[in-house]
Amino acid sequence: MSPQISSVNQTDSPQPSIAIVGAGAIGQLLFHQLASAGQAPLLIGRQQASTDNRPTLLQFTDLKGVPSTRTAQVIIPNSDEAQADLKHITLLIVCVKAYQVIETLKPLLPRLNRECQLLLLHNGMGPHLALAPYLNGRTLCLGTTSQGALKQQRWQVRQTGAGLTQLELFSGPKLTQTTKTHLLNAIPNSQWCSDIIPMLWQKLAVNIAINPLTAIYQCRNGALAAPQYRHTILGLLDEVILVAQAEQVPLAREPLITRVFDVIHLTANNFSSMYQDIAHRRPTEIDAITGYLIQRAATHGIPTPHNQAIYQQLTTLEQRSN
Ligand SMILES: NC(=O)C1=CN([C@@H]2O[C@H](COP(=O)(O)OP(=O)(O)OC[C@H]3O[C@@H](n4cnc5c(N)ncnc54)[C@H](OP(=O)(O)O)[C@@H]3O)[C@@H](O)[C@H]2O)C=CC1
Numbered sequence: 604m605s606p607q608i609s610s611v612n613q614t615d616s617p618q619p620s621i622a623i624v625g626a627g628a629i630g631q632l633l634f635h636q637l638a639s640a641g642q643a644p645l646l647i648g649r650q651q652a653s654t655d656n657r658p659t660l661l662q663f664t665d666l667k668g669v670p671s672t673r674t675a676q677v678i679i680p681n682s683d684e685a686q687a688d689l690k691h692i693t694l695l696i697v698c699v700k701a702y703q704v705i706e707t708l709k710p711l712l713p714r715l716n717r718e719c720q721l722l723l724l725h726n727g728m729g730p731h732l733a734l735a736p737y738l739n740g741r742t743l744c745l746g747t748t749s750q751g752a753l754k755q756q757r758w759q760v761r762q763t764g765a766g767l768t769q770l771e772l773f774s775g776p777k778l779t780q781t782t783k784t785h786l787l788n789a790i791p792n793s794q795w796c797s798d799i800i801p802m803l804w805q806k807l808a809v810n811i812a813i814n815p816l817t818a819i820y821q822c823r824n825g826a827l828a829a830p831q832y833r834h835t836i837l838g839l840l841d842e843v844i845l846v847a848q849a850e851q852v853p854l855a856r857e858p859l860i861t862r863v864f865d866v867i868h869l870t871a872n873n874f875s876s877m878y879q880d881i882a883h884r885r886p887t888e889i890d891a892i893t894g895y896l897i898q899r900a901a902t903h904g905i906p907t908p909h910n911q912a913i914y915q916q917l918t919t920l921e922q923r924s925n
Pocket residue numbers: 624625626627628629630647648649650698699700701703706707724725726727748749750751752753754876888
């Protein structure tokens with residue numbers, strides 16, 4: 604089945620009521636894209652946030668450098684005023700870091716309507732499996748985005764890259780056509796896929812090859828094109844291919860290598876998210892990236908010496924920087 608590309612417009616039910624939890628760089632980028640398409644989503648703040656539920660001014664700069672502002676309703680989920688708003692949400696887009704997914708959703712899920720559907724949009728893999736016991740039949744969609752965004756201040760975001768966004772139902776009842784249409788029309792270059800897991804593995808491979816190396820060698824993505832890193836990158840990718848195969852996800856070697864080096868060239872001037880996390884002394888997503896591969900490899904009895912070595916170096920670096 605071929606993917607549905609942006610710009611479909613069939614409708615079959617009322618407009619979705621969308622909310623975003625994780626109003627950081629990607630969450631705010633999606634807020635502006637959905638708002639531009641005619642329906643500003645609610646933003647859900649942290650439980651313990653001290654601010655009231657109130658309209659907040661969000662600043663945005665697009666890829667052409669054009670600034671704009673929009674007002675968002677930011678709700679604090681454990682406040683009394685937020686309870687009715689939470690019950691009306693039909694789709695919750697989760698844009699927190701991989702390691703924040705469970706701690707964010709555990710207290711939030713009981714406050715949502717039973718029919719509220721979830722879409723996870725983070726780098727790395729694993730939270731979708733850890734979330735299964737909390738779903739109780741709720742819809743779970745998974746996605747991956749190659750758009751780029753940078754948070755300049757709490758409510759100020761700049762788009763730093765365009766790129767494909769791929770989405771699909773993973774478990775539970777289907778999204779309505781209206782909801783899918785709304786997402787695909789709002790997010791540029793987005794697709795509804797017929798099988799998201801191979802797409803997530805391909806993005807995982809890109810992150811396994813690029814993120815820890817840029818953090819360890821303190822370089823921009825583009826530096827990894829130098830011949831001295833090629834042997835390491837190929838060693839990491841060969842392990843990804845073996846583990847993916849054991850998970851029934853065939854990844855063709857040459858196209859995967861080409862994709863990784865294409866990303867290295869296309870994002871040559873970027874500092875990867877892991878580089879930035881280490882530089883800012885924040886936790887990294889290593890457990891959902893290299894750690895996920897190592898953990899899946901262990902269940903199949905597949906050795907992953909290259910990834911183990913990188914995981915060790917990165918976690919040592921992370922402990923030193925915190
Ligand atoms: N930025 C980018 O260009 C890209 C990012 N990604 C991926 O997208 C995901 C999000 O990244 P990014 O937007 O950069 O990360 P950010 O850290 O900018 O955003 C995460 C946001 O989630 C908020 N948050 C964390 N826990 C909770 C909670 N319990 N309740 C409510 N809000 C919470 C954080 O709040 P607080 O500020 O208070 O901590 C923060 O605002 C990551 O997996 C990343 O790898 C993928 C492609 C590109």
